[in-house]
Amino acid sequence: xxxxxxxxxxxxxxxxxxxxxxxxxxxxxxxxxxxxxxxxxxxxxxxxxxxxxxxxxxxxxxxxxxxxxxxxxxxxxxxxxxxx
Amino acid sequence: xxxxxxxxxxxxxxxxxxxxxxxxxxxxxxxxxxxxxxxxxxxxxxxxxxxxxxxxxxxxxxxxxxxxxxxxxxxxxxxxxxxxxxxxxxxxxxxxxxxxxxxxxxxxxxxxxxxxxxxxxxxxxxxxxxxxxxxxxxxxxxxxxxxxxxxxxxxxxxxxxxxxxxxxxxxxxxxxxxxxxxxxxxxxxxxxxxxxxxxxxx
Numbered sequence: 001x002x003x004x005x006x007x008x009x010x011x012x013x014x015x016x017x018x019x020x021x022x023x024x025x026x027x028x029x030x031x032x033x034x035x036x037x038x039x040x041x042x043x044x045x046x047x048x049x050x051x052x053x054x055x056x057x058x059x060x061x062x063x064x065x066x067x068x069x070x071x072x073x074x075x076x077x078x079x080x081x082x083x084x
Numbered sequence: 085x086x087x088x089x090x091x092x093x094x095x096x097x098x099x100x101x102x103x104x105x106x107x108x109x110x111x112x113x114x115x116x117x118x119x120x121x122x123x124x125x126x127x128x129x130x131x132x133x134x135x136x137x138x139x140x141x142x143x144x145x146x147x148x149x150x151x152x153x154x155x156x157x158x159x160x161x162x163x164x165x166x167x168x169x170x171x172x173x174x175x176x177x178x179x180x181x182x183x184x185x186x187x188x189x190x191x192x193x194x195x196x197x198x199x200x201x202x203x204x205x206x207x208x209x210x211x212x213x214x215x216x217x218x219x220x221x222x223x224x225x226x227x228x229x230x231x232x233x234x235x236x237x238x239x240x241x242x243x244x245x246x247x248x249x250x251x252x253x254x255x256x257x258x259x260x261x262x263x264x265x266x267x268x269x270x271x272x273x274x275x276x277x278x279x280x281x282x283x284x285x286x
Contacts, residue, residue, distance in 0.1 A: 003171050008266040015251075017262070046273050050245050053276070057246055059221035060114050064230075065244060 005036050006028065034045060090103050092224035097163045097170050105155040109138055112174070115220045120182055122212045123203040129185045137179040141174070175213045178205060225279040232275050233268075236260070240268035 005013070005026060010019045013026045030036055056064050093111040096103060099261045114132045120126075120133045142161050152174035167173045182203040230238050236258060243254045244265050 007270050008263040010270075011266040013264070023180035030160070031285055046269075049273060049277070050155070052219070052245060053226075056222035059216075060220050063111055063114060063220070063223040063228035066223075066226060066242060 003029075004033065005039070007039055007043065008081055010036065017023060024068065085251070092227045093168070094221065094224050095228065098283075098285070100162060100165075102160045102162050104157045105142060105159040105161075106157055107137070108141065109134075109155070111224070113138070115216055116178055119178060119213055119216050120185075121218070123182050123186060123209070124201040124205070125182050125185050125189070129189055131183050131186050133153075134183075135180075137174075137178050140177050140181070159220060171217055175210070178213070179209050182209075212262065221283050222276075222279055225276050225283060228279045229272060229276055232279070237268040237271060240265045241272035245269050245272070 009026070013023060017025075018026060030040065045063075057064065092109055093103060105162070108162050116134045116137050117130055120130045125133050140160060163170050163263055186201055202212045229241075233241075240254055240260070243249045243257070244251050251262050251265050254265050258265070
């Protein structure tokens, strides 16, 4: 049976959060597995969707009860600053 | 959130629900304001645009009877499907008022072909409206998403994918694994796309 990577693992791969060995194995797998390459493309498509969503939240976040725009939210180490 | 049901206002419009002025105003004022701004309707005229569109939608003498911020809940409307899809119905009303206000502001008696304001050109207006409409629909989809997934899933998605907080921090805050945050992201995006597709049909 062919082994395929779950999306979560491919996320780790594309964000450089895998071990060196894991990256090498995953990279080799991707070269010969069109299904996993397709999943990787889907994740890139999702990135564009999220860009639009963030843009939307900057203009209309009050409708959804989501405050976006403060870079502090993305960088602070203190959860109290995250405005969840 | 401006409303208490688990459906966005657009979903309620599509379902033929009765919509109160208050809910409608809170939800659509930002869209009309934003589109007006892109079209050169600023400041006091921008706020006038919002009120004029709302008054037109509700077809009542709202301005003479009430302060726009204190309209009673029983002032409501139901979208009549015979008037076409709601997004086009609203787009037409907003455009008429934006164009009139813009021309008044610029003191134009007639169209100036060299004027680039989108409210003077059908195609430009539709482009601006459609772009802002899509963004607005995404915001409403987030309202519905909140009711479709578990609270922890929603919070993980909002923190990581929307607010761009580092995934390790999100995982630590929610006391879960990094994989779980990625799973939440995947689930929420899938659900959001479904919600957006259903809302776009309205």
